[in-house]
Amino acid sequence: MMRLWFPAAIFVLWFxxxxxxxxxxxxxxxxxxxxxxxxxxxxxxxxxDDLGRSLWDRLIVGAQTSFIVSMAxxxxxxxxxxxxxxxSAFVGxxxxxxxxxxxxxxxxxxxxxxxxxxxxxxxxxxxxxxxALCVVGWVGFARLSRAQVMTLKNRDxxxxxxxxxxxxxxxxxxxLVPLIAAPLIVEATFAIASxxxxxxxxxFLGLGxxxxxxxxGSMIRDGTRYMLVAPHMVLVPGxxxxxxxxxxxxxxxxxxxxxxxxxxxxx
Numbered sequence: 507m508m509r510l511w512f513p514a515a516i517f518v519l520w521f522x523x524x525x526x527x528x529x530x531x532x533x534x535x536x537x538x539x540x541x542x543x544x545x546x547x548x549x550x551x552x553x554x555d556d557l558g559r560s561l562w563d564r565l566i567v568g569a570q571t572s573f574i575v576s577m578a579x580x581x582x583x584x585x586x587x588x589x590x591x592x593x594s595a596f597v598g599x600x601x602x603x604x605x606x607x608x609x610x611x612x613x614x615x616x617x618x619x620x621x622x623x624x625x626x627x628x629x630x631x632x633x634x635x636x637x638a639l640c641v642v643g644w645v646g647f648a649r650l651s652r653a654q655v656m657t658l659k660n661r662d663x664x665x666x667x668x669x670x671x672x673x674x675x676x677x678x679x680x681x682l683v684p685l686i687a688a689p690l691i692v693e694a695t696f697a698i699a700s701x702x703x704x705x706x707x708x709x710f711l712g713l714g715x716x717x718x719x720x721x722x723g724s725m726i727r728d729g730t731r732y733m734l735v736a737p738h739m740v741l742v743p744g745x746x747x748x749x750x751x752x753x754x755x756x757x758x759x760x761x762x763x764x765x766x767x768x769x770x771x772x773x
Contacts (some may be wrong), residue, residue: 510760513753520750524573527566534563535718543736553738556728561742564720568743571721572750575632576701579639580694586640587647588690592678594648595655605652609645617642618704625713635714639704643697650693654686688765695758699751706747722747 538558546553552561594605612620624638658664659682667677708714709723717724722743729739 510756513756513760516749516753517757520569520573520753523566524570527570530566532563532566534559534567534720536560536563543732543739545736545738552742553736555725555739556732556736561725561738564725565722565742565746568720568722568725569746569750571632571715571719572702572705572747575636575639575705576698578636579643579701580697582636582640583643583697584647584690584694587644587649588651588683590644591648591651592655592682593674595652596659596674596678596682602652605648609649609652612642612645613649617645617700618707621704621708622711622713625708630713630716632715635705635708638708639701642704643701646697647690647693650689651683651686654689655682658682658685692758692762692765695754695761699754699758702747702751702754 536559538554541554541558543556544550544554544558550560550562552565555561555564590605594602621638621642624641625634628634628637655678664677664681667681672681705714706721706723706726709721710727712724712727714723715721725743726740726747729736729743732739
């Protein structure tokens with residue numbers, strides 16, 4: 507079984523490259539015709555693309571793009587989803603039935619297809635990618651928070667807060683949301699991996715980050731035309747994407763096991 511240090515190291519490396527990438531002397535758009543499609547060597551570990559641009563520089567900028575998009579989408583989705591799902595479960599009645607029907611409608615469509623449709627309607631760009639993925643991403647958090655609040659809203663401390671005249675928003679965000687933080691954190695880790703793949707997929711289709719700004723998805727798309735003569739153009743961003751998604755999923759699995767008291771006690 508893969509040890510925890512490997513996915514943790516990959517995630518930390520992704521975080522460091524995304525956060526401190528602008529401090530490096532990068533030239534992701536610098537074109538050198540004499541280096542077109544050169545393979546990796548001792549001077550340039552990842553080689554050059556079809557315009558003679560350094561794949562290392564473009565990989566770092568692509569890491570920054572995927573990190574910003576994934577964190578922004580997950581943060582906004584958590585805020586919207588937890589608010590809607592918690593209020594729906596706590597209020598109940600016709601409002602809860604309405605929210606449930608809306609969630610069912612969103613779940614009836616494959617998330618990535620809905621994101622592609624929204625990105626196509628709004629046009630390419632990082633802002634529209636974040637909006638499109640947030641429209642899809644809030645549903646999972648709303649469904650999870652609603653289910654958790656439904657099991658907690660009749661507890662004694664919640665009933666005591668109601669009897670003392672506390673407002674709904676105070677009860678939800680002070681007495682209920684902290685109790686459901688653990689499953690929300692686990693859900694967020696898997697959501698990060700899903701958003702990274704979705705952003706790469708949208709960029710691969712030309713609906714995400716636009717050239718010359720590099721994205722791992724657009725780098726893979728550009729490299730598909732040179733698979734036979736320069737496979738490193740696809741392998742470099744493809745392996746980076748695989749390692750990041752794999753590390754986030756493994757960390758999410760380990761975090762879920764650690765937060766599960768029953769599983770921890772058995773071990």
